[in-house]
Amino acid sequence: MNPELTHWTGPLGLPRFDLIRDEDFAPAFDACLKLAEDAVEAIAANPEPPSFANTVAALETAEEPLNRLCAVFFTLTGVDSNPAREALQRQIAPRLAAHGSKTSMDPRLFDRVEAIFQDRDDLDPQARRLTELTLRGLRRSGAGLTGEARARMAQIRERLAVLSTDFAQNVLTDERDFVLPIADGRLAGLPDWLLRSMRAAARERGQAGQVVTLNRSLIVPFLEYAEDRALRETAWRAWTARGDGSGAGGAKTDNRPLVAEILALRHERATLLGYADFASYKLEPEMAGKAENVEALLHQVWSPAKARVGADAERFAQMLHDDGINGALEPWDWRFYAERRRKAEHDLDEAEVKPYLTLEAMIGAVFDTASRLFGLEFREFDAPLWSPEVRAWEITRGGKQMAVFLGDYFARPSKRSGAWCSSLQQQHHIGAGQRAIVTNVCNFTPPEEQGAPAYLSWDDAHTLFHEFGHALHHILSDVAWPSISGTSVARDFVELPSQLYEHWLEQPEVLDRHARHVGTGEPLPAGLRDRILAARNADQGFATTEYLQSALVDLAFHTGAPPADPMARQAEVLAQLGAPAAIPMRHATPHFAHVFSGDGYSSGYYSYMWSEVMDADAFDAFLEQGSAFDPATAARLEEWILSKGDSRPADELWLKFRERKPGVHALLKGRGLLADAS
CATH class of the missing domain: 1.10.1370.40 (Neurolysin; domain 3)
Incomplete structure (x- = not known):
């Protein structure tokens, strides 16, 4: 085994990526999985009475070589994928899931940790918290299951690992393979800085001229500036077709059947553990606690956001018609007219900024x-x-x-x-x-x-x-x-x-200090700075609405019985919301990687807004002291939020920092939606 995969010798303890070859990974996984299995078995089979040191603490380091190997490998599959790494990822995903199931469902480990938990009062606070979380993790993984239920849980976890890997690779394939050449005669409206980026993207792919790819930093400004409406439509459809079988990868990258199976397996996993549905299972350890609390927050913001986009849609439709274009305002029109309005109302040109x-x-x-x-x-x-x-x-x-x-x-x-x-x-x-x-x-x-x-x-x-x-x-x-x-x-x-x-x-003090002209070194002019800040909420109705649609669809997918046809369920949820036709979900289901390339954000995409309620209130804590850099508030932020990890429950840490519960008012104010709230 290449020792550099687990014993890093680079500067300041970094891995030496220059000494790592793709062919090193397969034997390394074989070796590290065996090491991990042996270490966990030694803990589970230890004849000594269970203690924090020989069980909970021992588990913290039992899989260290495997963890370091995974850190290197999965970093590379995210930042520099290739066919060899993708193939190995498909092979290793079910093996890692099987190992995880074997460990987290081991009844011997469960019994040992439970015994330690019963005597937790003798532990220091962090050890007590770690024991509590370890026991909860074992229980939620199925360590208490027996017989057929136990075997089925292991099968589900392995299959989900395969499906989520396939989902992510399908999206990457569609993103990587799409290139839209733009002829010289169809560049109207595109600023010089964007054309330079499009030419750089073409050169990177061995092509002449300029191209649009599905890189967000390229396609979004293209949709904002391209006057050629047909090209905007082509680009937008390719961007939103990722993973739906009509993208660059064709039927081979169709994620829709994968989504249906993922949702069904997640629901079965939750019911095996005694939960009504996957949302109930997933939200139990979160701050929100249950789906009703999530829905209450999201709908508080949905109404003012929808009111804002209704007014915006009328205005943009009129701008469309003034350009001599008949028909409805379409999704590939919204960013174009929003940018035109922003420039007109705030005298703001991206090329100037x-x-x-x-x-x-x-x-x-x-x-x-x-x-x-x-x-x-x-x-x-x-x-x-x-x-x-x-x-x-x-x-x-x-x-x-x-x-x-x-x-x-x-x-x-x-x-x-x-x-x-x-x-x-x-x-x-x-x-x-x-x-x-x-x-x-x-x-x-x-x-x-x-x-x-x-x-x-x-x-x-x-x-x-x-x-x-x-x-x-x-x-x-x-x-x-x-x-x-x-x-x-x-x-x-x-x-x-x-x-x-x-x-x-x-x-302003950050912008004044750092936003300096690349050519002259002059600071950002105060007038331009003020126009930038005034325009930051210019299209906030759009941003809020597209996000909320994705969050609410995600929650609906995981609440109640799993949908046999996820795309039909998505359409049903959007219809019930009265979602604007010209504003689709930020992440349509076939490429909703947050939710389906793993379950980190499954039934949890709402968390960005849940956290935003707190972040708006947290920044107010600085402003209340008269400075965004108030040292006492920064010290409290580090002490109670940034340094503590999960050593205490999140709601306790928040209250220690802010000494009160957050409210939605600061969020609506920050997004410029307060006037639209009823």
Whole structure:
């Protein structure tokens, strides 16, 4: 086995990706799975009476080689996929699920942890919390099942692992294989900065001229600026066809039958454990608790958002007709006319803004904000990573290492879409302890030429801040055990740090310091800055409505009996909502990766808004003290939110920080929807 897969020897403890070959992974998985099975068996079969040290604590390190191998492999499948890695991922997914089932459903482990839980009063608070969570995890995994139910649960988990892998790879195939060449005579309305990005995308794929791909940082501005309505329709249909059998991959990448099977298996899994449906199972450990609480929140926001888009739709339809186009306002029209209105009402041109929003300047803003709030220091260093584009920083505070941070910012055909934060290594205090190695992955459009500045949109800059908010949850983590470290928290709490951090991008003092013209070095003019901030909610009705549709469809899929035809159920939910025809779901079911390429956000896509209720209120805590950088509030945020992981229940941590429950008022105010609320 290649030792670099489990014993990392790169700078500051990073893996040496330059020493890892695809053919190394299969034998490594064989070896590490055997090591993990043996270690877990030794714990389960230990003849000594169960104790926290020989059972719960031992489980925290039992699978360390396998965990490190998985961290490397699944990082690569997300950021740099290839046929060999995809094939191995399909092979290894059911094996990992089978191992997980065998471990988490072992009745001997369940009995040992339950015995420790009965005597938990003698444990320190974090050990007691870890024991409670371990027992809950074993119970929810089916450790209490017997006979046929037990065997069936294991089959379900293995099959779900296969289906979710296939789902994700199908979406990636459709995204990777679609390229829309745009002839020189059909470029009307496209700004120079977008044309440069389109030409760079063409060169990357060995083509001449300019192309549109399904990279969000490319296709969204194309839909905003392209005057050629037919091309907008073609691009929009390809973007929304991912995974539905009509995309670039054809019937081979049709995810609809996979979705139906996933939903059926999730429902069966929940009922085997005694729950009414999957939503009841999934929401039990979350802050929301049950589906009714989720629906209550989402519908509070749906009404004012729908009122806003109703007024916007009328205006955009009139603009469409004024252009001499008969017929209804279509989904491929909305962004185009919204951008035209934004420019007219706020005198805001993206070409005027982009020279101030270079990637380098915004990275500086992200790091400087973290330094001012939490005293962090950043030192970039060289390391052999998976792509020359990936950058590495050591993060310290007062001379002490806090974490290693990796940034992979540019879109590539081999990278899955979207943006995410993940960790190669979790913080903990076991033995000598270890600090986090955390990664932010984005899909920004690369510069036209190597060494040239990369320009971000306002949304891209928000994404950069959002993902680093997740990273801070890892960087500032200060707990004893890896299972409760960093972002290992309730799903509807995990977005609080990330969405809260976005607020600092919009602070004038941050923009004035960092948004400087790439050519002249001059700061962002105050007038332009004010126009940017005034326009941030210009199309908030659209953004809120498309998100809520996805969240409500996700919840409906998992509440009650599973739908035999998910697409029909999706249509039914949208009809009941009275969803605007020109605003589809943000993530249509066949490419809803949050929900179907794993179950992290299944019955949980609502969590972004649940967390937003808190993040809006949390930022108000700073403003109430007169400064977005109030040191006492920042210290409380670190103490009670960012450093605690899941060492205490999320609602307790929130109340420690804010000393009151959050309300929806701040969210509606932040989205500019307060006037539309009844």
